[in-house]
Amino acid sequence: MDMTVLLKRVPDLVEDLEVDDSGKALDEDSVSLKLNEFDDHALEEALLLKEGGGGTVTVIALDGEDVDKMLYTALAKGADRALKVMGGDPDGGNQALAGIFVAALDGHGGDLILTGVQAADDRDGQLAPRVGALLGRPCIEVVTEVNPGDGKVTVHKELAGGVVAEYEVDLPAVLGIQAARQTPRYAPVSRVRQIQESATIDTVTSAATEGAGFTVVAMTPPETGEGAQMLDGVDELVKVLDAKGVI
Amino acid sequence: MAGDVLVLAEHFGGSLGDITFELLGMGKTLAGEFGGTCTVALIGGSDAMAEELGGADLVLRLGGEELADFNPEPYGEALLAAIEAKAPRVVLIGYTSMGMDLASTLAVKTGRNLASSCIRVEGGERITTTSQLYGGKMDVRSDLGTAPCILSVLAGSAPADAGRHDGAPTVENLDLPATAGRVRFKRFIEPEAGDVDITAQDILVAIGRGIGSKDDIEVAEELAEALDAAVAATRPIVDAGWLPKTRQVGKSGLKVKPKVYLALGVSGAPEHLEGMKGAATIIAVNTDKNAPIFNVAHYGLVEDLFEVCEELTEALEDR
Ligand SMILES: Cc1cc2nc3c(=O)[nH]c(=O)nc-3n(C[C@H](O)[C@H](O)[C@H](O)COP(=O)(O)OP(=O)(O)OC[C@H]3O[C@@H](n4cnc5c(N)ncnc54)[C@H](O)[C@@H]3O)c2cc1C
Numbered sequence: 001m002d003m004t005v006l007l008k009r010v011p012d013l014v015e016d017l018e019v020d021d022s023g024k025a026l027d028e029d030s031v032s033l034k035l036n037e038f039d040d041h042a043l044e045e046a047l048l049l050k051e052g053g054g055g056t057v058t059v060i061a062l063d064g065e066d067v068d069k070m071l072y073t074a075l076a077k078g079a080d081r082a083l084k085v086m087g088g089d090p091d092g093g094n095q096a097l098a099g100i101f102v103a104a105l106d107g108h109g110g111d112l113i114l115t116g117v118q119a120a121d122d123r124d125g126q127l128a129p130r131v132g133a134l135l136g137r138p139c140i141e142v143v144t145e146v147n148p149g150d151g152k153v154t155v156h157k158e159l160a161g162g163v164v165a166e167y168e169v170d171l172p173a174v175l176g177i178q179a180a181r182q183t184p185r186y187a188p189v190s191r192v193r194q195i196q197e198s199a200t201i202d203t204v205t206s207a208a209t210e211g212a213g214f215t216v217v218a219m220t221p222p223e224t225g226e227g228a229q230m231l232d233g234v235d236e237l238v239k240v241l242d243a244k245g246v247i
Numbered sequence: 248m249a250g251d252v253l254v255l256a257e258h259f260g261g262s263l264g265d266i267t268f269e270l271l272g273m274g275k276t277l278a279g280e281f282g283g284t285c286t287v288a289l290i291g292g293s294d295a296m297a298e299e300l301g302g303a304d305l306v307l308r309l310g311g312e313e314l315a316d317f318n319p320e321p322y323g324e325a326l327l328a329a330i331e332a333k334a335p336r337v338v339l340i341g342y343t344s345m346g347m348d349l350a351s352t353l354a355v356k357t358g359r360n361l362a363s364s365c366i367r368v369e370g371g372e373r374i375t376t377t378s379q380l381y382g383g384k385m386d387v388r389s390d391l392g393t394a395p396c397i398l399s400v401l402a403g404s405a406p407a408d409a410g411r412h413d414g415a416p417t418v419e420n421l422d423l424p425a426t427a428g429r430v431r432f433k434r435f436i437e438p439e440a441g442d443v444d445i446t447a448q449d450i451l452v453a454i455g456r457g458i459g460s461k462d463d464i465e466v467a468e469e470l471a472e473a474l475d476a477a478v479a480a481t482r483p484i485v486d487a488g489w490l491p492k493t494r495q496v497g498k499s500g501l502k503v504k505p506k507v508y509l510a511l512g513v514s515g516a517p518e519h520l521e522g523m524k525g526a527a528t529i530i531a532v533n534t535d536k537n538a539p540i541f542n543v544a545h546y547g548l549v550e551d552l553f554e555v556c557e558e559l560t561e562a563l564e565d566r
């Protein structure tokens with residue numbers, strides 16, 4: 001099975017995030033970027049499928065800060081080919097992005113395209129179904145397991161309450177991965193360095209595509225309402241528990 | 248600007264989910280602002296479900312029993328037919344596992360704008376939405392202009408009661424379009440029964456990634472014992488295999504409403520909050536003073552969870 005995995009770097013949410021002077025976007029200096037957690041799972045699931053049944057894994061990303069390192073790391077983990085899309089606007093919205101990726105993949109992308117279920121930093125959970133719709137392929141989101149079959153895959157999709165729905169999906173298809181069957185592997189720094197010297201990253205120039213028709217008016221930290229009453233130490237916490245009658 | 252609203256009903260195991268009524272309440276308010284009507288699209292539903300939708304001006308039924316189990320392909324085609332038949336100004340879909348499959352696909356097929364994970368929607372001449380991004384650390388307001396659009400809405404963003412209404416709705420049937428049959432539903436897999444039922448506890452000690460390692464869960468277990476509570480967890484803890492799925496709280500886990508929810512090293516991502524923001528008292532311990540969990544917590548401690556656990560366990564044992 002030939003697979004393509006979309007990888008994106010997103011702000012590390014553990015950091016303090018600040019809004020820039022425009023009031024509409026994050027202050028880039030306040031963020032440090034890391035691979036979107038769910039994309040790491042998408043890559044892991046693709047690598048597991050390749051190890052189980054053969055095939056190839058191509059990773060693809062938009063050009064940007066430290067993207068080469070992210071792609072080399074994916075190669076070090078076992079991906080076969082890395083593709084970098086030049087000149088695409090990362091802030092152009094999911095509609096434009098989906099078009100850019102479809103064009104960069106020449107309207108193909110192999111038997112299975114895998115993305116993370118959502119990226120924390122934009123309109124959320126849109127890319128996989130958009131790519132699927134543009135390519136006329138079926139798409140399933142929130143996938144936690146993929147098992148290969150003859151011209152099809154059997155997937156687990158998580159619903160609410162811990163319930164999982166199982167579907168059989170004809171290939172080619174697109175999947176939004178929530179979690180791989182196992183914790184994503186780690187690539188030792190030495191291996192990444194080695195790959196960096198021996199492997200190449202292919203590039204493709206992005207096609208111009210139309211963006212979404214909405215505009216961001218403002219970005220603000222959420223309104224907190226009354227907010228939490230901050231406690232000063234465990235003694236006060238004990239008093240609260242006492243007052244609530246649970247101890 | 249005039250316009251109608253179309254709400255997608257969601258159901259599982261023969262009953263409508265709360266999200267349906269949340270969206271219906273929202274949809275009615277929007278339709279009121281537009282001077283239009285609010286229709287619910289019920290795909291693969293039953294007569295009993297239709298009868299519960301008295302709050303809608305119209306229930307548009309597509310398919311029945313044969314489509315009871317969600318399948319993105321026929322559901323997507325059915326919703327497309329509903330949108331084409333009613334040409335609503337706004338389509339409201341839950342930002343749920345099912346809705347995630349449908350909203351973007353429909354956005355491409357109808358050429359409509361889509362704003363995802365909305366927590367607020369304001370209608371009028373133009374449509375403005377507020378979405379939660381960056382794991383709940385930022386709210387983004389977007390202007391969608393006057394064009395017809397699709398909005399996917401986070402569960403729990405509006406009260407479900409606003410959408411519940413007695414009285415029989417008007418029902419109209421719409422034929423199901425043919426589908427390619429490339430996606431076939433096989434079965435549901437229910438979670439195995441766990442050792443404890445976290446939905447039945449008075450107190451929950453919930454741990455998040457801040458716990459750091461599997462071995463350290465012991466610290467939370469000791470505290471839970473001292474509190475006569477059970478340990479619950481966020482998704483990463485369960486994905487890592489440190490605790491069973493039956494302990495997961497949130498969007499794809501369980502919804503809990505204990506008297507006290509003590510969140511330790513939990514950031515408070517929207518998907519986690521969906522499962523616990525109804526708790527009577529929420530107490531959060533986190534080293535990050537800007538963690539979104541503090542926006543829903545009633546009490547907060549900006550401290551290391553291990554120190555708090557240890558001190559609190561001791562204090563309780565001394566009582
Ligand atoms: C479709 C979908 C469904 C999902 N369903 C769920 C779900 O059901 N349940 C769920 O929980 N998530 C769910 N998620 C995942 C969710 O988006 C978040 O990734 C997750 O909730 C984060 O878990 P966390 O708070 O444990 O981890 P993190 O976000 O990494 O937060 C860890 C927190 O610990 C704090 N911390 C670190 N060290 C310490 C310390 N020593 N003392 C105190 N604090 C410390 C940090 O400041 C941070 O705030 C879902 C996601 C998707 C896309």
Ligand SMILES: Nc1ncnc2c1ncn2[C@@H]1O[C@H](COP(=O)(O)O)[C@@H](O)[C@H]1O
Pocket residue numbers: 006007008009036038039042060061062090094097114115116117118119120122123124125126127128
């Ligand atoms: N700019 C991007 N570059 C590469 N992959 C992306 C990009 N945006 C989104 N994706 C992929 O699509 C998934 C869903 O993203 P989103 O629809 O933005 O929430 C992500 O987890 C990535 O796998």
